[in-house]
Amino acid sequence: MAVIFRWLMRLAAFLIVLSVVLVALVYWLASRSLPEYDDDITVRGLTAPVEIVRDNANVPHIFGASDEDVFFGLGFAHAQDRMWQMIMLRRTAQGRLSEVFGSATLNIDRLLRRFDLYTLSVQSVEALDDQTRAALQAYAAGINARLAQINSEALGRGAPEMLLFNAPMAPWRPADSLAIVKLMALQMSGHLEAEVIRARTSLALSDDARLKDILPDFPGSGIAALPEYAALVPGVPRHAANIPLDPHPLSPFKHMAFAGASNAWAAAPSRSASGGTLLANDPHLGFSAPAIWYLARLELESGGVIGGTIPGLPVILSGRSAALGWGVTSAYVDDQDVYIEELDPDDPQRYRTPEGFKKFRSRASIINVKDADPVTLTLRWTENGPVMPGSHYNLAAITPPGHVASVNWTMLTGRDRSLAAAMGVMRAQNVQEALAAAEGYVAPAQNLTLVDRETIAMKTIGDMPRRDAAHQSQGRLPSFGWVAANRWQGILPYEANPEFIAPSGGILGNTNNKIVDRPFPDHVSFLWGDTQRIQRWKRLMQSRQVHTRDSFIEAQLDTVSPTARALLPLIGAELWFTGEAAPDGTPERQRQRALDLLAGWSGEMNEHLPEPLIYAAWLRALQDRLIRDELGLLAEEFDHVEPLFIERVFRNIDGAAAWCDVRQSAPVESCSDMARLALDDALIWINETWGDQLESLRWGDAHQATHDHQALGGVPVLRHFVNIRQSTSGGDNTLLRGRTKGSGPDPFFNVHGAGYRGVYDFADPDSSVFITSTGQSGHPLSRHYDDLAQLWRRGEYIPMSLDAGLARAAAVGITRLYPADKTR
Structure with a gap:
């Protein structure tokens, strides 16, 4: 027995030593790719030396003898810090992820190839x-x-x-x-x-008048009535199964709830306490680790x-010079149309046009798949755009037999000068120069907010399709591709x-x-x-x-929900302070406790408060109860509360209270009934997920910012090292x-x-500030992988200075780059 014990101990010691050695080896191999920032490097392609000075936040300040040399330096810096991210962006656009990840990303590649972006x-x-x-x-x-350099020096x-x-x-x-x-x-x-969801919802609703409730027109003057989709495109079933989007984290295809957002605002000198113009901008994109944004300074x-910047692009997309500040927000220009294309019954390789049937423009495309046979696609294009598979955003559900769906989109051009x-814009010296420079921009459509030292301006940039006034659906629903009035008339x-x-x-x-x-x-x-944040x-x-830099920062970080302030008095109108106190431990008592908390709440979506979680869960449960019996499985597509x-x-x-009655039930439910039942649903979910002590709830526990690594974020053990999770305030409508x-x-x-916030003050430009949500490096072993994350979470910023002396001081x-064909 003693001999066995000794051998077991030796085996355990051996395994421990082996594990330590393996971990050390893995760490050594991984750390080989950590860039050396204090270095002199000889490279090819430069005309004169370039200097990359990295300040204490690892923001590179790049100096060169010419613009081309500066852009060379930016490319070098991007590749030092974000090599993997750049590879994935390029592979995604090319439709070549499956070469690395196998069949798990095959559907993504299929779709990207059909758009033919590369x-x-x-x-x-x-065209440039x-x-x-x-x-x-x-x-x-x-x-x-x-x-x-990586290849010659074996840098991991x-x-x-x-x-x-x-x-x-x-x-x-x-x-x-x-x-x-x-x-x-x-x-x-x-x-x-x-367009697809509007068509599917139109098909699913028994009362056409209710379409305007669940998909409301935005406040403003009225919009002409549209045809009901079943009448526009006969032969489509009223109900169809959902085909969920590919959940792979590398997929660029997102629900329209995540189709871009952002904030930007500006103040003229007359509204600025310091007498200089002000600009604040915070573009909104999906979170990841590292963030999509990368801070940089270029001396042009x-x-x-x-x-x-975005690694892979040699341009400051939101920022400032000494003379100009610029920011971007998603413009939501209607730059896409879905077309229903009729196939020739005698030859499915032809489709109907205003001039008769024509052949699809087509070609084969081969996708190489790791550990599997290659897949060959036949890409087809109509005069309107590429033909999409029926699984893409559930297009099959609104496409009648004998037809296919195509998509027209301003971005699908081979003459893109965006x-x-x-x-x-980055080189412009004033607002007028920037507005003129933006004329060639195509997509994605943006609202460009500009300030120089005297003037503020905002311009929607990006191509806007010219549609015929007789368009059958005004671009709000899929329409027949062979009807001339439905086709774009240019830009x-x-x-x-x-x-x-x-x-x-x-x-x-x-x-x-x-x-x-x-x-x-x-x-x-x-x-x-x-429709909410703007209020x-x-x-x-x-x-x-008058405003200041700090008041603009205060607005950027504001967490008050106007939606909560407006909706809670409505949905709880017949529930507040009614009835006698219920016994402890009963659902009624839990409901009273929740209502008491909400009654004294200001609507601030603070991470440390319980009320935001109760409110959010209540509204989510309420919308689901209102629409589930009408829409069935389609209700899954409405996974965010629509305040309107x-x-x-x-x-x-206009009779919208009809949604409160459950059609399948015998009694007639009131909206107050639905509000009460939904609150009970929410409290049951909270109890099961977070416990029954409502006063101890924290919104930030449920509202964690998920900066996850797109390739390693789901890998056991590794995910704890590469993902960045943070308790955060705010919400959908703050x-x-x-x-x-x-x-x-x-x-x-x-x-x-x-993922990026910037505030620019032209009374004192060097007091301008910015921040990103993770850090400059994409290397998990770098101290700059997440060093900005806690500053971002706390609403703090770092200086945005063009003073080279300040950058050098800390x-x-x-990094000094020297031309290989010249002596130093």
């Missing part, structure tokens, strides 16, 4: 001006110089993920950057899904610029895009709200991203005669927007919000 990006390179092409070529050379293949997934990286090309622009447009699009021939326009002139320059009130802003009220076909959009913004802006719907129902606007997940066991996880390292 082919269009290659074509678009030739010489200056932009030179910048892209220099930027690509900088990335490739880092690749060459550039990123730990490269060791795990064996994802070789081809040299970077200018078209790769353009493909990322198109990929961002894809992630920020929502009109395709909106036109002057220094600093702000937020990146050139963005670079023109509206840039002058037709909404524009606001130097408003008399001295304040302008956008929270993705409706900005113009123009009749179709000059309407811009029927779908907007916000709080107006109150905050009008509450002060709840308000219409409880105010009984200016500090934390868009909730909406589905699954954690419906209130914060998954979409301001530099964490200076």
Whole structure:
């Protein structure tokens, strides 16, 4: 027995030592790819030395003899810190994820190939001006110089993920950057899904008048009545099964609830306490680790610029120079249309057009799949756009037999000059120059907010389709592709895009709200991203005669929900303070406790309070009870509360209170009944998930920001090292927007919000500030992987200075790049 024990001890010791050795080996291999920031490196492709000074937040300040050399330095810095992220963005746009991840990402690749983004990006390179092409070529050379260094010095293949997934990286090309622009447009699009959901909801509702309740028109003047979809496209079943979106974290296809958002506001000198213009911007995208944003400063021939970049793109997308500040918000321009294309009954390779049947434009595309046979797709295009599979956003549910669905979209062009326009804005010296530079911008459509030292302005940039006034569905529903009136008539002139320059009130802003009220076909959009945040913004802006940098920061971080303040008195009108005190332990008593808490609540979605969780769970349960019997499985698509719907129902606007009655039940339920039952549902869910001590609940426990690694975030053990989770305030309808997940066991996880925040003060430009949600590095072993995350969570910022001396004074390292063909 003693001998066995000794051998077991020896075996245990051996296994422990072996484990330590293996962990040390893995750490050593992974750490080889950590960049050395204090280094002198000889590279090819430079004309003169470049200096990359990294300040104490690891923000690179890049100095060179020419713009091309500066862009070279940015490419090198991006590749040092975000190599894996750039590879994944490029592979996604190319439809080549399955080469690395196998069949798990095959559906993503199938869809991306059908859009043919990369082919269009290659074509678009030739449409660019010489200056932009030179910048892209220099930027690509900088990335490739880092690749060459990794290969020559055996630097762990550039990123730990490269060791795990064996994802070789081809040299970077200018078209790769353009493909990322198109990929961002894809992630920020929502009109395709909106058309399908409107059509499916129209089919599912027995009362056509109720469509305007659940899919309400945004406040403003009335919109002409649309045909009911079943009449427009006969032969479609009224109910069809849901085909869920691919849940893979690398998928760029998101529900329209996550189709882009953002905040931006500006103050003229007359409304600024310091007498200088002010600008605040916080673009909203899906959270990830690392964040999509990367902070950088470029010293260009036109002057220094600093702000937020996206790795893979050589441009400051939101930021400032000494003379100009610029910010972007999603414009929600209706730049997509779904078409129902009729197949020739005698030849399914032909489809109907206004001139008769024509052959599809088609070609084969081969997808290589890791550990599986290659898959060959036949890509088909009509005159309207690419043919989509029926599984994409449930297109099959609204496509009659003998037809297919195609999509027209402004982004599907081989003459995309969006990146050139963005670079023109970055180089502009005043508002008028920036507005002129933005004319070539195509997609994704944005509201560009601008300030120089005297003027503020906002302009919708991006192509707006010219539609025929006789369009059958006004672009709100899928329409027949062979009807000439349904087809686009080209693109509206840039002058037709909404524009606001130097408003008399001295304040302008956008929270993705409706900005113009123009009749179709000059309407811009029927779908907007916000009806709620704008109300709080107006109150905050009008509450002060003059604003400061700090008041703009206060507005960015505001967590008061105007939705909660408006809806709670409505839905609880017959529940507050009614009835006798119920015995402890009963559902009635729990309901009274919840109502007592909500009665004294200000509507602040603070992470430390219980009321936001009770409110959010109640509204979620209420909407589900109201729509479930009418919509059936389609109710799953409405996984975020629509405040206008709840308000219409409880105010009984145009008979909307009909939603409160459950059709399948014998009694007639009132809206008060539904509110009470929904509150009980919410409390049961809270009890089962978080316990029955309501006063001890924390909204932040349910509303965790999920900065998850897209490839490793679901891997056991590793996920604890690569994911960044944070308790956060805010919610779906607060200016500090934390868009909730909406589905699954954690419906209130914060998954979409301001990964970048910037506030620019032109009375004292160096007092401007910015922050991102994680850190500069994408390497999990770097101290800069998450060093900005806690600052972001607490609502803190770091300085945005163009003072080179300040950057050098606290530099964490200076990388000097020298041309290989010149002596130092």
